[in-house]
Amino acid sequence: MRRSHLLGLGFMTPAILLTLALFIIPVVLTGVFSFTNMSTSTGITGGAYEINPRSIRLMKDAGLREGLIGDLEENLYKIDAxxxxxVEKDxxxxxxxxxxxxxxxxxxxDRRELVRAIKDLKSxxxxxxDLNKAADLFQKSILNVRYDDESAFLNGLGNLGITLQDGEQAELTRFAYTGWVWTTENFSNMAAMPSTYRAAFNTVLYIAFTLTFNIVFGVFLAVxxxxxxxxxxxxxxxxWFLPRILPHVLYVILWKWFTWDTGFLSQVLEPFGVAPxxxxxxxxxNAWVSIVLINGFVGASLGMILFSSAIKAIPSSMLYASEVxxxxxxxxVRYIILPQLRWPIMFTSIYQTLSLLTSFDYIYLATDGGPGSSTTVWALYAFKTALNNYGGNLQYGFGAAxxxxxxxxxxxxxxxxxxxxxxxxMNAAPRIEQ
Amino acid sequence: MRILIDNFTKTFGTTTVIRDMTLDIESGEMLALLGPSGCGKSTTLFAVCGIHRMNGGRLLFGDRDVTTVSSQDRNVGVVFQNYALYPHMNVFENISFPLKIRKESKADIDAKVREMAKLVHIEDLMERKPAQLSGGQQQRVALARALIRKPDVLLLDEPLANLDAKLRLEMRSEIRRIQQETGITAILVTHDQVEAMSMCDRIAIMNKGQIVQLSSPSEMYNEPASAFVAGFMGNPPISFLDGTVEGSSLRLDQSSIVLPLPESSRPASPASRVKLGVRPEYFQPENPDKVEGKISFIEIQGRETLYDVTLENGAVLRSIQSSGPLHKLGDTVRWGVDHSRVLAFDESGARL
Amino acid sequence: MTKNFKTLPVYILLSVLSLPLVIMYAYLVIDTFTVTTPGSLVPGPFTLHNWRFLWEPAKPGQASIWAATLNTFLFAGGTMLIVLMTSATAGYALSRLRMPMRSFMLAGLIMLHAFPTVTLIISVFLILQIIGLYDTLIGVILVRAALDLPLGVWIMKGFYDNVPWEIEMAGVQDGASRFTVWWRLILPQIQPGLAALGIFSFLQAWSEFILPQVLAPGANAQVLSVYMQAVVKSETQMDFTLFKTIGLFYTLPVVVIYLIFNKKLMNIYGGGTKG
Structure with a gap:
């Protein structure tokens, strides 16, 4: 390894580490997470084993043996130390x-059986x-008891005398496990849910309209x-450039002020008999028009800047000649300027398509995907599924998918x-061979 | 210091641009590496200063083998075509930079820079930034920076290419003066034969990665080793006539014109193909071996006049005459070739 | 530039199209300094009442805005520093230094610089949870910097590419090591690039909302965008004047920076998009 190799790699290291940790690994992990059912209820690190009403319901749905489910639901009474x-105390x-x-x-x-047994005793x-009270001291149930690992869980079952038939153990532990598990269900769910298709359609609509607005306005402003x-x-x-640097929260507030019923448009139109x-x-x-305008007024400035510098690069003699x-x-504009913009327009279109595909913060702040889910684009859908769900259960796995x-x-x-x-x-070798 | 490039080979990827080149530069000599672009002269220069690694061969500065020594430790001064002055430093800082890197004392640096500034005549410019200097001044600063730490060899990469015509003349003699005053060994890379001839002790002319001839400027002009060298040296350039040998003469292709061959260069076999090179100054009205043709181009250069004469077979002979324009375009003339000064080459272009 | 055409129609058209923005800007400033009557666009008398959040909580239970302001400065400044330092070195290495896997890194760089980064927020959220940087300023700074990095390196590489090789070669001939060449000869040449990238990443981070909202929503790491959104969310009645005043306070630094440095900032759009 030559010295400049070391210098080069040394110079790259901070960038590589940072990109690796928070860019490359996230890409990979998005793939990994998408094959899990991680959610708020499963946690993200690991889980415990617990039979609870929810898992009982799932087991019933899955058609587990009635007797076993009955045993699990049942309160048992076990005489233990x-x-x-x-009892000695009471x-x-x-x-x-x-x-x-x-x-x-x-x-x-059940309690009746135990009470009957106690009645047989002299004291x-x-x-x-009091009989019931004494019996209750021996009440045992697996319900809502958390076990940290599988063997403790099975031990607990054994202690309660719940017997498992062949093959039931694996299934039962699966249902009892509260942590996340590997699954491909995210993708089958995705394909099955109508909201997925709606989000995809919205995304196409959003990109098409916003991009058109951006490019047309960018060209217009530049020219x-x-x-x-x-x-x-x-x-x-x-x-036109300010919206690009204004804080997103403020920019959207300004639009809300402009369009809402207590805002500017309503006030201006009121004297003309238009109800606020x-x-x-x-x-x-209207929601769609707002979304396109809000994004478009920001996006147009990128085109404006890039196209302006492309137009400035046109030799002025060419323009004078055309005027002469x-x-x-x-x-x-048609024959001299626009042809010069072909390459920047293509560049901007591709670049903005990519960023529009995944940008959702203006939509999130403005309409929050509504009314209904009419402006929920794919990225917002994913975001809300995984990170911003008012229902409380954030579905990380599905969101990652x-x-x-x-x-x-x-x-x-x-x-x-x-x-x-x-x-x-670009890849031409550096000219100093050290 | 004597510089020896010994069996130097350079490859880029799979293409070999220079193969087994050997060049011995004497101490205190100024040598020109002359050739068309892509001939390998810049590659050679970069190898001498250590920017490029050598893929084969050795490089010696005096007795010291520097083949694998890094640029930083090689002690080579370079003046680049665009001077490569550091834009954010003023003239003083630019010149003193090599000394600062060596951590020399401030007093030493000051004294050396003053002395160097005096040598290249820029004492008054020390506080200026490069952008405030003319091309010639930048050139002087670049020279000063290259010479300040007494390098073993000074490399000049097309140093005059970025100057206008008048400054070019001035700097040509200035560079030569500074080189001679310091007695430093210097290599000048250029594609301009006038520069090479006027500034250097010897010229190494390169083509396709090979040195095709190494000799003094006048020898190179008068006794070129090949048609390529003959064509490269001289302005206006030499004109070539193709023909077949008939006894001691040459019959030009598709014509009745027969020219005597110089005695020193008769080809061994009769009826062989020969290329004749005639310099414009040896095609004059008063010379004996007359050739008839029509004037197809006139260029008035003030002191001299250049004529292109198209012969009956379409070949063109050039003539430069010190008289004013005596002839008109389209005139038929019979001028003569000085056959003792004509250069003859065989089919491969080698001198006969 | 050219005098042969009338400019009046252009003015009119541009003004009409810019009207919504101009109205928003105008009322952003007007409303914050005047008494606003609901249902009227005519500015009332001058008042500083709207700015009272500067010395008392905007809403009962809200933290002081100054903590959020400090956090925003740390967030934007920290992001800027990390982006600048890593881009300045990595851009140089990719532009000028020979090293193993160079072309692989170059291709990766171009791909990453176009890559839509927001998609990664879900796994970044989970990663920060796992490594314990969730809800910390450090975590969100590192994420913001990492996501800005490909663009930053790309832009810096563009600037380095434009420094003549001869400067570098001259430095090496003068006896300087490659590091010294970079530090003393090349870095001074790319100051416009550093300035542009620095301003750019500062402004980006200053205005950023989604990342801090998701990755550092807690009170300790709250930045102004999250603070402002919290105020907006806690309101049942949309008190636009309050929002605008907070917003104006929030946006003032970026507008000032933009107005002072916009020439420098524009360099980024030249450097970043060269093909």
Whole structure:
């Protein structure tokens, strides 16, 4: 290894580590997580073993043996040391010793059976209330008891005298496990859910309209400001560039103020007999128009900047020549300027398609995907599924599966994007051979 | 210091650009590496300064083998075509940079820089940034920076290419003066034969990664080893005539014109193909061996006039005459070739 | 630039299209300094009442805005520093140094710089949970920097590519090591690039919402965007004047930075998109 190799790798190390940890590994893990059922209830690190009403329901749905489910649901009564100690405390040593002698280690299926057994003893309590109370001290149930690992869980089952038939053990532990497990269900669910298709459709709609707006306005702004004196041009450019740097939260608030029923539009239109209404949210169409405008007013500025510098690169002699030849302004734009923008337009389109595909923060802040889910694009859908679900149970696994689709599209598009570059010349060897 | 490039081979990937080149540069000599672009002259220069590694062969500075020594430890001064002055440093900082890297004392640096500035005549410019200097001044600063730490060899990479015509003349003699005053061994890389001839003690002319001739400027001009060298040296360039040998003469292709061959260069076999090189100054009205043709181009250069004369077979002979323009375009003329000064080459281009 | 055409129609068209933005900007400033009457667009008398959140909590139970402001500075500044340092070195290595796997890294860089990063937020969220950086400023700074990095390296590489090789060669001939060449000769040449990238990543991080909202929503790491959204969410009645005032306070630094440095910032769009 030469010294400059070391220097080069040393210079790359911080970038590589950071990219690896928070870029490459997340890509891989998105794939990994998408094959799990991770959610708030399963946790993300690991789980415990517990039979609870939910798992009982699942077992019933899965058609497990009735008897076993009955055993699990049942309260059992088992004579053990802990129970006996309690009896000694509450009812005296005599009863405790008598019970220990007669029934130690025995299991009773229900309270009645145990009470009947206690009644057979000499030092039994008199009232039936006390009898019940004494019996209750031995009540045991697997329900809602957490076991940290599988063997403790099976031990617990054994202690309660719940017997498992062949093959039931694996199934039971599976249902009892509260942590996450590997699954492909995310993808089959995805294919089965209508909301998936709605989100996909919304995404296409969103990209198509916003991109068109961005490019058309970008070209228009670049061309229009090109014909203005530089002070005026830079004023307009600043007006249009500001949304790009304004905090997203504020920018969307401004739009809400502009469009909501207590806001600007309603107030201006009121004297004309238009009832105040929420222009942003009252219909699906309006919500869509808002989304496209909110994103478009930000996105157009990228095109504006890139196209402006492309237009500036046109030799002015070419423009003068066209004017001498008698071209009108529209003709000049059509035949001289637009052809020069072909490459930047293509570049911007691909770049913005990729970022629109995955951007959702303006939509999230503005309509939150509504009304209904009419403006929920794929990325927002994934985000809400995994990280922002008011229902409380965040489905990380399913969200990751949704995100994985975008990651896949992103990788494909990035490969295409790589082709846009003259990689061979970029890859030319450094000229100092040290 | 004597510089020896011994059996130097350079490859880029799978293509070999220079194979087994050997070049011996004497101490205190200024040598030109001359050739068309892509001939390998810059590659050679980069190998001498250590920017490129050598794939084969040795490089000696005096007795010291520096083949594997890094650029930093080689003690080579380089002046680049675009001067490569550090834009954010002023002239003083630029020149003193090599000394600062060596951690020399401030007083030493100061004294050496002053001395060097005096040598290259830039004493008044020390506070300026490179952007505030003219091309010629930048060139001087670059020279000063290259010479400040007394390098074993000074490399000049097309040093005049970025200057306008007038400055080019001035810097040509300035560089030569500075080189001679310091007595440093220097290698000049250029594609301009005038530069090479006017500045250097010897010229190594390169083509396709080979040194095709190494000799003094006048010898190179008068006794070129090949048609390539003859074509490269001289401005206006030499003109070539193709023909077949008939006894002691040459019959030009598709014509009745017969020219005597110089006695020193008769080909061994009769009826062989020969290329004749005629320099413009040896094709004059008063010379004996007359050739008839029509003037097809006139270029008035002030002191001299250049004529292109197209012969009956379409070949062109060039003539440069010190008189004013006496002839018109389209005139038929009968001018003569000085056959003792004509250069004859065989089919492969080698000198006969 | 050219005088042969009338500019008036252009002015009119541009002004009409820019009107919504101009109205928003204007009322953003007007409303925060005046008494606003619901249902009226006519500004009332001047008041600083709307700015009272600067010295008392905006809502009962809300933290002071100054903690969030400090966090935002740390977040944006930290992101900027990390992006600058890593991009300045990695960009140089990719532009100028020979090293193993160089072309692989270059191809990876181009792909990553176009890669849609927000998709990764779910797994980044889980990773931060696992490694214990969830809900910390450090965590969200590292994530923001990592996601900005490919673009940053790409832009810096573009700037390095434009520094003549001869400067580098001259430095090496003058006896300087490659590190010294980079530090003393090349870095000074790419200052415009560093400035542009620094401003760019600072502004980006300053305005960022989703990442801090998801990765560091807690009170200790709360930045202004999360703070502001929390105020918005806690309101049942949309008090636009309050939101705008907080928003104006929040956005003031970026607008000032933009107005001062916009020429420098624009370099990024030249450097970053060269093919």
């Amino acid at each position: 802990a129970g006996l100690a309690q 009812f005296g040593k005599k009863l405790a010793e008598e019970m220990k002698g007669a029934y130690d280690g025995q299991t009773f299926k 039994r309590p008199r009232s039936s209330r 229009a400001t090109f014909y203005l004196p530089s002070a005026a041009a830079s004023t307009f450019r600043t007006i 209404r929420n222009w942003m949210m009252d219909t699906e169409i 030849d008698g071209a009108s302004r529209l003709q000049q 949704l995100a994985l689709v975008l990651v896949g599209i992103g990788i494909l598009a990035s490969v295409l994007y790589l082709r846009l570059f003259d990689f061979k010349s």
